[in-house]
Amino acid sequence: MPRPLRVAIVGSGPAGIYAADALLKSDVAAEPGVSIDIFERMPAPFGLIRYGVAPDHPRIKGIITALHQVLDKPQIRLFGNVNYPTDISLDDLRTFYDGVIFATGATADRDLSVPGAELDGSYGAADFVAWYDGHPDFPRTWPLEAEKVAVLGVGNVALDIARVLAKTADELLPTEIPPNVYEGLKANKALEVHVFGRRGPAQAKFSPMELRELDHSPNIEVIVDPEDIDYDDGSIAVRRGNKQADMVAKTLENWAIRDVGDRPHKLFLHFFESPAEILGQDGRVVGLRTERTALDGTGNVKGTGEFKDWDVQAVYRAVGYLSDQLPKLPWDIDSGTVPDVGGRVVQESGEHLESTYVTGWIRRGPVGLIGHTKGDANETVSNLLDDYANGRLRTPGSPAPEAVDAFLAERNVRFTTWDGWYRLDAAEKAQGEPHGRERVKYVEREDMLRESGA
Template sequence: MPRPLRVAIVGAGPAGIYAADALLKSAAAADPGVSIDLFERMPAPFGLIRYGVAPDHPRIKGIVNALHQVLDKPQIRLFGNVDYPRDIDLDELRSFYDAVIFSTGATADRALDIPGIDLEGSYGAADFVSWYDGHPDVPRTWPLEAEKVAVLGVGNVALDVARILAKTAEELLPTEIPANVHDGLKANRAKEIHVFGRRGPAQAKFSPMELRELDHSPSIEVIVNPEDIDYDDGSIETRRGNKQADMVAKTLENWAIRDVGDRPHKLFLHFFESPTEVLGEDGRVTGLRTERTELDGTGNVKGTGAFTDWDTTAIYRAVGYLSDELPKLPWDIASGTVPDEAGRVIEEGGEHLQSTYVTGWIRRGPVGLIGHTKGDANETVASLLADHAAGRLHTPMAPDPDAVDAYLAEREIRYTTWDGWYRLDAAEKALGEPEGRERVKIVEREGMLDASGA
């Protein structure tokens, strides 16, 4: 009797779960269908949504409800707290599965090569996000002594960082932030936050809704310099062809012409300022130097030779995420991705690494919104199923699902399951109930494992 197609997905964030969903839908009419195991290095699933989305964005976190429906399917199993390659590597996965899809995302900060970027007081945005989202593998405290802070970058992560720094701890208390984050934010001394972009309003990568949310806080006065509202032919073309870019530009224009109010925390959005150096003294950040830029007609910018020193004693770079290199897979150092063709992993010689696929940010880099990974998943799954139909997948030595459980048990790997997530979910909601909060996130890995019944 034929057995189901066995597929492992490494990474249980949105990209991995969308791939599982696409597999289930595409193989639904086939007999005997597909059996999917998701491996996740964290004790809980959902990846970026749990550990990369700001806690005051419940709308985005609502995507979890849709992902829940996928993971509830009986053809899917979750193995949490299982790390690739420490606990299971590619050769071992290939012994259990017909195919492997990697969807490990991007969690590290991309480097910014300017003098002084490594001074004390200069931070990566991803590290700060991990702290305020209660990631179990980062320190429980964060230095928040700076009264004037610079954020480098004009994407949604930069807005998240700036907004969290500008809000009061009490504003964030109704969210799921754990006690250590609330305590840390109560000590936050930031009064001025300066966000810097080297190009103009039409080139900003903010989402319109994310941008407008800045102005909803009673604590945050958003300020835009009228001199930063400028467009060339390339910028005008961008606005005409991109509704979101036009909405962002209109919002910034409206803020630039209004009077400055009296909200206590000032959040400045600067354009046409390219960071050139982090200034320091005695090993610590004392300021930021930027070069004024101007549009060149195409929407790009060039330096003017005019420099400004800004009095900021903390710097957060939000210039993009970077994926971790995956052992036993080819790697493109420049892009920080696994080379692929239509989701098939491609080796240096141009051949497809048999039965091995990628989707999401590990495939195309950290661009686009969460929902954009659906298209990636569909293309990757189509390639996998085409290879299956053509007999190009390898045959695993131990395809029985019980063999995976036995492997993990033999190595004494303490793992969580989908049922375990329901237990953890209930425990976090119980922690929030006395305070009238939806949940309070459990931070410590051991606490997550215990609550999950690992």
């Protein structure tokens, strides 16, 4: 009787789990079957959903329910707290599996090439998100001394940062934020948050619902300058062809024409302001200089030569995420992705790197919403299965599942399992229950390993 197809997936975020789901729904799952091991460097699964989504977005975190159902399948094993490549390398994975899919996402900040980006008080969005989401590998404190703050970028991450900075700590207390984050936000001095976009309302990358949520807080007054509501032919075409862009523009228009209220925290959304320099004094941020831009007819903008200095004491750069380069895999330094064709990893020679695949942000860059990774996963898995059917996958030397457990034990790797996640999940919910909260996250890696029974 032929053995099941053995596949390793590196990364347990949505991209990796969607790939596992696609494998389970394939014809191969019925005969000869599939056996999937998912490797995750964190002690807990779910990647971006756990450590990249703002805590006051339970609707998005609800995606975990669907992902949970996939990981519950008996054909899948989870190996948490296992780091590629230090704990297990590509050569090691090839010893145990017919195919390897990398779904490691993007967790670092893309560089912003403006003078002053290195100043004290200039922060990357990814670092701040990791702090308020309780990522164990980031500091437990965050400096929140600035009364006026700039956020650069007009995507959903910029909105998350602006909202967390503008809300009160007590508004966020019912969420799963850890105690250290609550205490940090209680000391937050921000009264004004300014969000800057270099293009216009039609080009903003906000989701309509996330944008409208800004206005739901009783403490946040959202302000849009009527002069920033402007469209050219390219912008009008975008609105006509993209319902979400049109909804975003309409929301911004409504905010621009209303009277400013008296909510204590002001959140300004600025358009047509391109960051030119982060201003510093004695090594610290003391302001932001922007250049006014104007539409050029195509929806793009050009500089006007008119500059303005903004009185801010901190700048958060939310201009995009960047994937970490993966050892032993080819790398496109410009896009920050692994070169591929249909999910097959492609070497400089143009040949497919045998039995090796990518999906999600490590494949196409950090663009699109979480659901968009499903299409990536389906294409990648389809090509892996095609290679399997046509004998193009290399044969592993030790395909037995227990060989992986023995390898990690020999390396003294303290790994967590799917059963361990159930224990950690229960422990976090127990921490929240006395306070009427759904859960309170464990932050320290050692605590997570202990509660998971690693």
